[in-house]
Amino acid sequence: MSGLAAGIRAAYYDQKVCVLERHYTIGGLNSFYRLRGRNYDVGLHAVTNFTPPGTRKGPFARLLRQLRMKWDDFGLSPQLMSSISFPGTELLFDNNIDLLRSEVAREFPAQIDNFDRLIDSLVDYDDLEQKHFEVSTRERLEQLIPDPLLIEMILCPIMWYGNPRERDMDWGQFCIMFRSLFLEGFARPFDGVRLILKKLVRKFRDLGGELKLRTGVSKIKVQNGRAIGVVLDSGEELGGENILSSAGAIETFKLCESNDDVHAHTTGQLSFVEAISTLDKFPREFGHDKTIVFFNDSEKFHWERPTEDFCDVRTGVVCTPNNYCYDEKDGDLPDGIMRVTALADYERWRNVDEQQYQSEKQKWFDRVQASATRFVPDYRQHVIDNDMFTPHTIHRFTWHENGAVYGATRKWLDGTTSIKNLFLCGTDQGFVGIIGSIVSGISMANQHLLARS
Amino acid sequence: MTPAEIRAAVIDILETIAPDEDLSNLDDAKEFRDQMELDSMDFLDIVMELRKRYRVQVPEEDYENLVSMASTVSYLEPKMAETPAE
Numbered sequence: 126m127s128g129l130a131a132g133i134r135a136a137y138y139d140q141k142v143c144v145l146e147r148h149y150t151i152g153g154l155n156s157f158y159r160l161r162g163r164n165y166d167v168g169l170h171a172v173t174n175f176t177p178p179g180t181r182k183g184p185f186a187r188l189l190r191q192l193r194m195k196w197d198d199f200g201l202s203p204q205l206m207s208s209i210s211f212p213g214t215e216l217l218f219d220n221n222i223d224l225l226r227s228e229v230a231r232e233f234p235a236q237i238d239n240f241d242r243l244i245d246s247l248v249d250y251d252d253l254e255q256k257h258f259e260v261s262t263r264e265r266l267e268q269l270i271p272d273p274l275l276i277e278m279i280l281c282p283i284m285w286y287g288n289p290r291e292r293d294m295d296w297g298q299f300c301i302m303f304r305s306l307f308l309e310g311f312a313r314p315f316d317g318v319r320l321i322l323k324k325l326v327r328k329f330r331d332l333g334g335e336l337k338l339r340t341g342v343s344k345i346k347v348q349n350g351r352a353i354g355v356v357l358d359s360g361e362e363l364g365g366e367n368i369l370s371s372a373g374a375i376e377t378f379k380l381c382e383s384n385d386d387v388h389a390h391t392t393g394q395l396s397f398v399e400a401i402s403t404l405d406k407f408p409r410e411f412g413h414d415k416t417i418v419f420f421n422d423s424e425k426f427h428w429e430r431p432t433e434d435f436c437d438v439r440t441g442v443v444c445t446p447n448n449y450c451y452d453e454k455d456g457d458l459p460d461g462i463m464r465v466t467a468l469a470d471y472e473r474w475r476n477v478d479e480q481q482y483q484s485e486k487q488k489w490f491d492r493v494q495a496s497a498t499r500f501v502p503d504y505r506q507h508v509i510d511n512d513m514f515t516p517h518t519i520h521r522f523t524w525h526e527n528g529a530v531y532g533a534t535r536k537w538l539d540g541t542t543s544i545k546n547l548f549l550c551g552t553d554q555g556f557v558g559i560i561g562s563i564v565s566g567i568s569m570a571n572q573h574l575l576a577r578s
Numbered sequence: 579m580t581p582a583e584i585r586a587a588v589i590d591i592l593e594t595i596a597p598d599e600d601l602s603n604l605d606d607a608k609e610f611r612d613q614m615e616l617d618s619m620d621f622l623d624i625v626m627e628l629r630k631r632y633r634v635q636v637p638e639e640d641y642e643n644l645v646s647m648a649s650t651v652s653y654l655e656p657k658m659a660e661t662p663a664e
Contacts, residue, residue, distance in 0.1 A: 138626050138629075179598060181596075181598065181599075181615035182615060187619060190619075190620065193594065195597075251618075568619070571619055571622055575622065575626060576622055
């Protein structure tokens with residue numbers, strides 16, 4: 126998506142652009158697959174950064190202006206209500222920060238002033254700089270909020286939706302995510318993320334851009350410190366003035382065949398499984414009316430790659446795509462759907478044969494659901510169809526090393542590399558999520574393809 | 579183009595970049611930034627649209643001339659004197 130957004134910007138200002146996509150469909154992880162007549166979304170739980178029509182500030186408003194699109198083009202419907210659920214303590218939130226504030230005041234009365242101070246201390250999107258970006262979030266939070274449980278409860282949703290690092294988080298990334306989740310909000314297009322993808326592709330092609338699907342890049346050719354073109358999987362070569370890569374930082378450096386592996390240690394370790402169930406009832410019919418539930422089964426939130434087993438189900442995210450405030454004319458989705466995400470170890474999932482892969486999938490599907498139903502009504506008797514995607518699936522869609530959903534553990538905020546006309550955009554530039562990746566593509570195209578042209 | 583035509587051309591660009599802004603009460607002497615929600619990306623777009631529509635080049639060191647409508651028009655006047663009005 127970041128590549129397509131960058132392509133739209135460059136093509137709009139009359140540059141000749143070709144977008145190369147390895148997969149047969151676009152969108153990277155924000156994609157879907159079809160199984161037994163049903164579409165399964167891979168990426169989208171929610172579009173974060175949601176702001177209502179007429180809002181002039183924030184990434185979504187900026188994106189619309191920059192791509193010359195209308196608010197309605199995204200077809201977004203806001204969430205109903207979500208929660209952060211720990212044993213015995215729950216914080217509800219929606220797209221208005223006042224609800225979360227009142228919940229913090231109710232559950233943690235001594236901390237509400239500190240919580241307000243936290244909100245005031247968030248760095249604005251535009252003021253993010255590399256040197257402040259990498260400060261420890263845990264240290265900052267401990268200074269601001271002397272209540273460990275509240276810290277863990279704030280970190281749980283924020284890490285789940287965009288932290289590539291284990292255990293701690295870059296302060297800059299925390300600020301981005303806090304804004305996008307709590308000060309802006311969640312929404313979803315009724316027709317899924319496919320609608321947004323279609324609009325972006327149409328826009329890009331209308332402006333004269335060329336999109337090649339099933340066209341993987343196997344090498345970026347570098348001569349005298351400049352990228353001169355790419356070699357495709359087919360062996361064909363394409364030349365270009367500038368190359369913008371959304372393949373991920375480490376993945377891009379590997380394509381350049383530089384022997385420089387100084388960034389190898391920044392490869393992300395965090396990957397997921399997701400148990401998707403189709404139900405014979407709508408979730409609200411058995412009393413589940415929340416959009417997203419972030420759960421954790423103890424007072425300490427463990428955000429790390431499982432080392433003992435295929436998955437770690439102590440924490441997870443339950444997403445119910447039915448529970449958005451859809452337009453009356455659309456009604457509800459055709460089926461009730463519950464999606465539960467848990468942490469998973471890419472290596473274990475990769476190193477099993479097909480038979481064991483299938484049996485582990487079944488086993489962990491049951492465990493993930495059993496864990497989640499401690500925090501949401503038990504829906505298991507209503508399941509009529511199911512599937513689970515694994516780190517293996519994520520790797521297939523994103524090509525990220527380790528199936529790391531949020532990419533490398535450090536970010537390249539300015540998008541530059543040691544090769545002067547090769548730039549990064551997308552997850553490893555620093556913004557995650559759908560709006561985030563589009564904004565990443567826009568800003569990298571502005572800085573490196575347009576402002577310097 | 580006359581200064582009035584240049585002003586109209588800039589208004590047209592601003593409408594493209596920020597379709598939700600009401601430009602009818604724009605004060606030419608005041609900075610855009612104080613009257614509209616424009617960020618650095620939008621300023622780049624003013625420059626890029628001028629280039630795209632009128633082939634006018636605004637080098638980076640001259641961006642400061644684009645702070646208000648009055649300064650923009652007087653900066654563009656010599657550059658666009660020969661540009662035919664649309």
